[in-house]
Amino acid sequence: MLGYIFKRALLIIPALFFVSMISFSMAYLAPGDPAEILLMSPEGSPSPEAIDAFRVRMGLDQPIYVQYLRWLEKVLHGDLGYSYMSERPVADAITNSFKATLKLSLVSMIVSIVLSIPLGILAAIKHNTIIDDLCRLGALIGVSIPNFWQAFLLILLFSVHLDWLPVAGYGGGDLEHMILPAITLGTSSAAVTTRLMRSSLLEALSQDYIITARAKGLPERIVIGKHALKNALIPVVTMLGLNLGFLLNGAVVTEWVFGWPGIGDLVVDSIYQRDFTMIQGSILFIAVIFVTLNLLVDISYTYLNPRIRYESVD
Amino acid sequence: MIQLEISDLRVLFPTDDGLVKATNGVDLQIEESENLGLIGESGSGKTVLGMAILRLLPKDVRVTGEVRFNGQDLLTLREEEMRRVRGKEIVMILQNPSSALNPAFTIGNQIEEVLRIHEGLDARSARERVVELLKRVKITDASRRAKDYPHQYSGGMKERAMIAMALASDPALIIADEPTKGLDVTVKREILNMLKEVTERKSMLFITHDLAAAAEICGRIAVMYAGELLEIAKTEELLNDPLHPYTKGFLGALPSRGLTPIRGTCPSLIGLPAGCKFHPRCNDAMEICRMEHPPMVKRDDGRQVRCFLYA
Amino acid sequence: MRAWIKNRNILIGLSITLALIFIAAFAPQVAPHDPTEIDSKVRLQPPSKEYPFGTDHMGRCILSRIVFGSRISLLVGVAVISGSLLIGIVLGTISGYFGGLADDLIMRLVDGFLAIPSMFLALALAGTLGPGTFNLMMALIAVEWTSYARVVRGSILTVKEQEFVEAARGLGASDLYILVHHIMPNILSPIIVIATLGIGYAILAAAGLSFLGFGVQPPTPEWGSMLDDGRLFMRKAPYIMIFPGLAIMITVLAFNFLGDGLRDELDPRFRKEIPH
Numbered sequence: 001m002l003g004y005i006f007k008r009a010l011l012i013i014p015a016l017f018f019v020s021m022i023s024f025s026m027a028y029l030a031p032g033d034p035a036e037i038l039l040m041s042p043e044g045s046p047s048p049e050a051i052d053a054f055r056v057r058m059g060l061d062q063p064i065y066v067q068y069l070r071w072l073e074k075v076l077h078g079d080l081g082y083s084y085m086s087e088r089p090v091a092d093a094i095t096n097s098f099k100a101t102l103k104l105s106l107v108s109m110i111v112s113i114v115l116s117i118p119l120g121i122l123a124a125i126k127h128n129t130i131i132d133d134l135c136r137l138g139a140l141i142g143v144s145i146p147n148f149w150q151a152f153l154l155i156l157l158f159s160v161h162l163d164w165l166p167v168a169g170y171g172g173g174d175l176e177h178m179i180l181p182a183i184t185l186g187t188s189s190a191a192v193t194t195r196l197m198r199s200s201l202l203e204a205l206s207q208d209y210i211i212t213a214r215a216k217g218l219p220e221r222i223v224i225g226k227h228a229l230k231n232a233l234i235p236v237v238t239m240l241g242l243n244l245g246f247l248l249n250g251a252v253v254t255e256w257v258f259g260w261p262g263i264g265d266l267v268v269d270s271i272y273q274r275d276f277t278m279i280q281g282s283i284l285f286i287a288v289i290f291v292t293l294n295l296l297v298d299i300s301y302t303y304l305n306p307r308i309r310y311e312s313v314d
Numbered sequence: 315m316i317q318l319e320i321s322d323l324r325v326l327f328p329t330d331d332g333l334v335k336a337t338n339g340v341d342l343q344i345e346e347s348e349n350l351g352l353i354g355e356s357g358s359g360k361t362v363l364g365m366a367i368l369r370l371l372p373k374d375v376r377v378t379g380e381v382r383f384n385g386q387d388l389l390t391l392r393e394e395e396m397r398r399v400r401g402k403e404i405v406m407i408l409q410n411p412s413s414a415l416n417p418a419f420t421i422g423n424q425i426e427e428v429l430r431i432h433e434g435l436d437a438r439s440a441r442e443r444v445v446e447l448l449k450r451v452k453i454t455d456a457s458r459r460a461k462d463y464p465h466q467y468s469g470g471m472k473e474r475a476m477i478a479m480a481l482a483s484d485p486a487l488i489i490a491d492e493p494t495k496g497l498d499v500t501v502k503r504e505i506l507n508m509l510k511e512v513t514e515r516k517s518m519l520f521i522t523h524d525l526a527a528a529a530e531i532c533g534r535i536a537v538m539y540a541g542e543l544l545e546i547a548k549t550e551e552l553l554n555d556p557l558h559p560y561t562k563g564f565l566g567a568l569p570s571r572g573l574t575p576i577r578g579t580c581p582s583l584i585g586l587p588a589g590c591k592f593h594p595r596c597n598d599a600m601e602i603c604r605m606e607h608p609p610m611v612k613r614d615d616g617r618q619v620r621c622f623l624y625a
Numbered sequence: 626m627r628a629w630i631k632n633r634n635i636l637i638g639l640s641i642t643l644a645l646i647f648i649a650a651f652a653p654q655v656a657p658h659d660p661t662e663i664d665s666k667v668r669l670q671p672p673s674k675e676y677p678f679g680t681d682h683m684g685r686c687i688l689s690r691i692v693f694g695s696r697i698s699l700l701v702g703v704a705v706i707s708g709s710l711l712i713g714i715v716l717g718t719i720s721g722y723f724g725g726l727a728d729d730l731i732m733r734l735v736d737g738f739l740a741i742p743s744m745f746l747a748l749a750l751a752g753t754l755g756p757g758t759f760n761l762m763m764a765l766i767a768v769e770w771t772s773y774a775r776v777v778r779g780s781i782l783t784v785k786e787q788e789f790v791e792a793a794r795g796l797g798a799s800d801l802y803i804l805v806h807h808i809m810p811n812i813l814s815p816i817i818v819i820a821t822l823g824i825g826y827a828i829l830a831a832a833g834l835s836f837l838g839f840g841v842q843p844p845t846p847e848w849g850s851m852l853d854d855g856r857l858f859m860r861k862a863p864y865i866m867i868f869p870g871l872a873i874m875i876t877v878l879a880f881n882f883l884g885d886g887l888r889d890e891l892d893p894r895f896r897k898e899i900p901h
Binding site for chain 1: 733734736737738739740741742743744745746748749752753825829832833836837838839849852855856859860863866867869870871873874877878881882885
């Protein structure tokens with residue numbers, strides 16, 4: 001089992017290399033002089049002398065691959081650089097904002113699970129009836145609706161008209177401020193998970209062991225609730241990890257709309273301010289998180305599925 | 315004493331390609347303590363017949379006729395009543411234990427279920443009984459093995475576990491679907507012996523394409539083709555003096571008798587031939603075979619055959 | 626083919642999509658007003674007979690802007706997918722066909738791109754390249770191409786195992802022939818499904834990026850940026866943001882219906898197994 005984990009972990013490394021290259025190149029893709037861009041601060045454009053000095057100090061007169069390697073070395077030591085634009089170390093900004101995103105993601109996941117699992121099961125049991133069609137329609141709408149629009153509709157209803165909830169902000173991370181963004185993210189995620197739960201359960205119900213269970217005279221609730229569900233939940237549970245990744249994507253716009261200071265919000269702001277050091281660092285960071293997440297999903301899938309678990313040991 | 319009496323059983327599957335007549339008017343009786351073999355090629359409808367008895371077919375499948383078990387027509391029972399029959403009075407051992415066992419639960423757990431639902435045993439007694447049952451089907455190290463998952467069992471062991479599961483609530487009738495398929499010769503023999511032993515005082519419907527296997531443990535054999543029964547006879551009579559041309563062909567195809575295949579292929583269950591279903595492949599086909607459907611004839615010696623040669 | 630028309634998803638998806646294409650193509654005829662016509666006298670009017678969807682903060686007719694916006698969205702969607710298909714097919718073919726180092730390199734590249742959550746990547750690229758529709762499309766192509774590369778590569782690998790041996794038996798059939806005659810039919814089905822769903826996703830992502838200000842620039846009417854305009858007037862004139870959002874949702878829904886329906890038809894279907 002450990003060997004399997006190790007092997008999978010090894011495979012990530014070349015990918016992460018490419019990621020680091022992509023992140024690094026952000027500053028160089030932008031029109032303009034990298035040195036000037038990186039030095040840009042709220043006070044305005046740096047002076048030509050400062051640019052020259054910076055260029056030498058950072059080795060920006062060196063060929064690109066050298067610069068890349070120096071950057072990489074720093075990164076591997078945990079130094080993601082200093083952002084002149086926001087006047088703080090990139091690593092600090094990232095860890096703080098990621099904590100906020102994590103909080104939001106957790107609550108969103110709960111919303112998602114509470115919605116999707118029962119609905120998916122319902123849709124599968126009432127296969128080919130109106131209820132099934134409605135659930136599938138709901139799920140389809142959930143993936144088609146732009147999350148920033150959904151956010152606004154929620155704000156319009158709950159904050160503007162009903163005045164039950166605050167419009168935006170962090171508010172110290174309390175529930176009041178978390179509900180609307182969590183619902184926005186949670187429903188999108190639920191849309192995907194509902195379909196998976198439904199198809200997974202339908203797949204399980206079509207297996208021979210379900211006929212065996214019925215042949216044994218077991219009541220239907222045990223046939224579905226025990227025999228089918230246990231097998232059906234395995235892919236859904238493992239996909240929850242991937243769902244987290246899906247949530248990260250949604251977080252970009254959602255956090256920004258709600259003023260939730262998470263990493264999505266950070267990236268958007270950094271891009272507005274052309275804060276490239278921050279952009280480089282946060283892209284790399286989020287990619288590492290994402291990749292680790294996927295690795296965990298893989299491993300948990302292997303672990304949860306008794307058949308594969310034993311096979312991978314041999 | 316007749317334990318199971320099937321009268322005019324018809325099973326119709328609605329499919330995108332049309333109505334499939336999986337069984338087409340089957341009449342069959344099984345006596346108490348009798349082992350009846352049901353022989354047929356793939357696609358003959360034999361598994362469907364087995365499943366129809368226990369009403370295990372999907373809801374949209376139409377089943378008509380009568381299936382009387384100890385006098386009571388199973389097809390008219392309410393679902394809860396039927397559930398009391400399944401797994402308790404009549405059990406079915408499904409084909410292919412690798413897919414018939416739930417991979418997510420231990421063997422012990424899956425057998426326990428039967429005991430707890432039908433016998434009302436509590437957890438501990440159920441577990442003890444499970445170990446007894448596993449020992450009965452000769453699974454070594456039974457108490458440890460009960461905690462194993464299906465994929466940890468070999469093919470033969472899985473089959474034995476299925477048998478143990480079937481015996482759990484001491485049913486009167488066992489329907490065994492291809493219990494020896496895919497097993498190698500020695501294991502096959504063990505399974506057959508075991509089945510013979512455990513059905514000493516029970517009746518069994520032994521569904522298979524392996525005539526030799528059926529002949530070993532069944533007193534009577536019914537031959538099925540394209541959804542119908544073509545011949546029913548005592549085993550020795552069938553082997554030594556087959557009546558129906560299909561039966562003769564079937565025997566001729568056995569390795570021990572020459573491996574001569576029957577020409578042609580099984581008809582699709584949608585577009586069945588008119589008249590006698592076997593006539594396109596029959597060397598003795600007559601004019602009438604093409605036009606009319608032969609009825610099942612009950613002879614004085616008790617044998618039954620569906621063929622115009624004997625009408 | 627007939628079964629396709631019976632498929633409800635395809636029916637719904639196709640009809641809405643065709644309606645959209647019609648609206649986009651005949652936008653000047655369909656729209657009641659000029660989408661860029663500014664008239665401060667009629668700012669922030671609620672929906673009326675003259676302006677069925679109301680007017681925005683510059684007095685422009687929202688309905689007309691939405692109608693013309695369909696052109697942008699459909700164009701961007703199709704362009705992004707076409708570009709992604711091109712790159713994906715080329716790289717996927719090289720990867721699957723030549724194997725070896727090229728394959729390894731390209732697959733690691735794919736992994737690298739996939740390692741960054743798509744929205745972050747698209748945002749970073751669109752943001753760094755600068756505003757504008759072209760840069761927006763480039764950013765989205767960078768995100769989308771990987772799916773196609775994988776599908777093509779997978780198909781080639783499967784076919785390589787099956788047919789290659791026969792071809793090597795010296796029929797003289799060139800590998801190019803095998804590529805075209807055997808690989809093409811194999812990849813057509815999954816690619817049609819992915820592409821259809823991809824257009825929906827591209828439209829959604831493009832709207833999101835434009836909403837943030839990184840894509841299509843004003844005064845070009847784009848649904849996402851119209852939503853951004855509506856942000857400030859949420860209390861007084863919520864219709865400025867309600868209608869464009871609705872337009873986005875319906876459009877993406879159409880492609881999702883279509884893609885789902887196509888997937889049902891093209892995927893190896895679940896044949897009802899009759900036990901035998």
